[in-house]
Amino acid sequence: MDDPSPRIGRALPLLIAFAFVLAVAGTTALSVSGGPAIGGSAIGAASDDGSWPMEGHDPGQTAFDPDAAGPDGDVGPGWISVTGYGPGVTVANGRAFVAGGERRGVVTAYDAADGTREWRAQVGDAVSSKPIVDGDTVYVHVSEQRGRDVVEDHHEVVALDAGTGDVEWRFAAAADRYGYTVFSWKTLTAADGRLYIAGENYDDRWGADEAGFVMSIDEDGTERWRTDIGSHGIARPAVTDGTVVTTVERFGGRDRVRALDAGNGSDRWHTSHPGGHDLSAPAVHDGTAYVNARSPLAIDAETGAVTTMFDAPGTSRQPLAVTDDRLLVPGGPSRDRGPTQLHAVDREVGDVEWSAGSSTGFSSRPIASETTVFVGAWDGVMYAFDRETGEERWTYEVNADYAITNEPAVVGETLYVGPVDDRVYALVDGGTARDPAALVTLSRYLSAIGDLAGVYAVISLVYLGVGVPFGVLGGIALFGVVTGFRLSRTPLRLLAARLFGTPPSEVTRRREFAAALTASVACVLMIGLVCTVTFGTFPFNGLIAALAVAAGSWAVLTRRWLPDHALDLDADADVIARQWGVLLALYGLVVGLAYPLVVFVIVLGIYFT
Incomplete structure (x- = not known):
């Protein structure tokens, strides 16, 4: 054979x-799957004219939308999408824009009503701000790794077409005075067609001779002005009536609230807490700037004079929210701990009208709609409290293994949460959508062992x-x-x-x-x-x-x-x-x-x- x-x-x-x-x-x-979940019911749509277009909702950073409602009953996800880790979600023009992705340098647009992905754009190695939506343009702060140290990264502000995700322009600050220029995490904001961002300059990659700055960028991607500030750790600016208000951390000294002219960046005023306390990023409403601290402050946005020091146990550097009649102050019974309670403080009288708590503490900034206050906790639970009484309306456990650290967004009757555990959740009344990544859903329960x-x-x-x-x-x-x-x-x-x-x-x-x-x-x-x-x-x-x-x-x-x-x-x-x-x-x-x-x-x- x-x-x-x-x-x-x-x-x-x-x-x-x-x-x-x-x-x-x-x-x-x-x-x-990176697409939306299937099998959901009662999917809530963002209203046609409703939006949460930036971190803090508006240029004043109030985190308050009186025209939104949010879910109010048997709450569940209308849709879930796997997005990757990122700094948050914004909603405008019927779309939800998410910063995140495989390499965290992706901006993705979803249909806000059903979670269908409309486009995805790779813009860098990392996205370091919530998307900001202004008309037909989306703006984000991105960075690309250029060396072993973070100060060597290349930072840019990128403008994208909101309908297609195409890049319209990129802006990088000129390193004319320092060796490295770094834009700070989640400090990009917008007002009146102009962008504002904070950052830090370094002479070398070891961080020598550092100095902070606030910069303004025009809508066409050109620099308007840059004001150097002799310190680093500059908070996200709030903009109102031609004034840019921010908080500056100072090593070995008092934090300051500082105001600049929005037109040319010149100094207007600065002030510190009378008690020397550390301060949060500001929020400005009706001509008054508010900052959280162990004793929160109200500051005249025109003169910088402290008008009120509230007798409420706030928490330093935890941003508050401002409604038309109240401050929503993260705090706690101990002024030296992280926020375990949320206090509603009358803006005029200063009285604490109600307080609500979480056993694990609150991890996200509170936001407010017409009738409800929403805040996330360290145990992955989203809380909803009645805005008038503080009564708990509902809770929803997003994922017990992940804290909710990003500010949520409320548009119409939908609350957008995330990214949490690499996902964005659109919470609505009666939502029953399933996680599109079944194996990861199962892994959540297995990880309990x-x-x-x-x-x-x-x-x-x-x-x-x-x-x-x-x-x-x-x-x-x-x-x-x-x-x-x-x-x-x-x-x-x-x-x-x-x-x-x-x-x-x-x-x-x-x-x-x-x-x-x-x-x-x-x-x-x-x-x-x-x-x-x-x-x-x-x-x-x-x-x-x-x-x-x-x-x-x-x-x-x-x-x-x-x-x-x-x-x-x-x-x-x-x-x-x-x-x-x-x-x-x-x-x-x-x-x-x-x-x-x-x-x-x-x-x-x-x-x-």
Whole structure:
């Protein structure tokens, strides 16, 4: 009988194609969705004329929209979208704009009503501000890594077309006086068609000779003015009536509230807390600037004079919200702790009208609608309180493993929360949308037994989910190679005989095929078990495990099955050993490389998308 083993070489292209098919099929089957959830009900739409176009809602940073309502009953997600980590969500013109993404340098626009993704734009390595929407343009602060130290990063303000996501212009501050210029996190704001942002200058990457600044940029991307301030740590500006108001942190001295002329950046006034307390970013309403502190302040925005020091236990550097009649002050019974309570303080009289608390403390800035106050907590719970009485209207647990740190946005009857756990949630009355990333949803519950156990549980599920179709396709390919190249069928016949309990001479082609599928699935899952335990050694773990399984199968075949069934062979035993030795080695190489690679990509998508 001729030795058909040289035909094995011609099988190599087929096996390579098989590996490609497996990779595509596995990735498609278990890819993490970035689109909206399906199956939701009672999806709330943002009103046509409603918006939350920037951090703090308006140029004065009041975090108050008297025309919005928000959800008020059986609250749930109208839609959920996987967005990646980022500084927050804004809503305008019927779209929700989210800063986040795989590398955190992505701006994405969604239909605000149903979460359908309209466009996505990669703008840098990181987005460091909420998107600001002004008419048909979206503005964001982005950075690109240029070295090992953060001061070496290249910072820009980028303008995008709100309808398409196309870049309209990029602005980078000229480093004419210092070696490095850095825009500060979440300090970009807008007023009257102009942008304002705070930042820091450094002479070198070690942070020497640092100095802060406030800058104004025109709507066409040109610098209007830049005012250097002899300190760093400058808060997000609030803009009102031609005045830019910000808070400046000062090492070894008192924080200051500082006002600049919005037209040319010249100094107007500065003031400190009479008690020397640290101060929050300001909010300006009706000609008065408000800052949170251990005793919150009201400051005349025209003169800088302190008009009121409220007797309310505020928390330093935790921004407050300002409504038409009240201040919403994060604070607590102890003035030295983070905010565990929220106080509603009468703006005119100064009385604390109501207080509400959270056992874990509040982690987001409070915002207010016509009737409701919304605030997120460290335990991942979103709270809604009646604006008049402080009575708790509802709570919704977004994710117990993640604090809600980004300011939410309320538009119409919808509350937009996130990104939290790499997702944006549109909360509405009666919402029942499901998380589009099912494996991650399951991992939330598995992580309760420990973060490491949760990770390994997710990896195991991915290996299992990919392994079954991988094994089936592998069995089909193996059977096809044996049939197409007329290799010895004895190993398949002997395997089927053992699986189905029939004599080798009575095994049919159909049972040989079933045996090939069964053995392939079992081998792939065995490889997956080893790879799960040794996940950190990728890609060597899969290759070694697959070759070990292939070698073990070949050893059983040549040392036991062929000698025990010498009368049932369809070719010489040595020929069968050579054919199947090469075939199993190629099978092990393909599976050992492709199977763990597909799983690795999916796991990365789950945790970093």
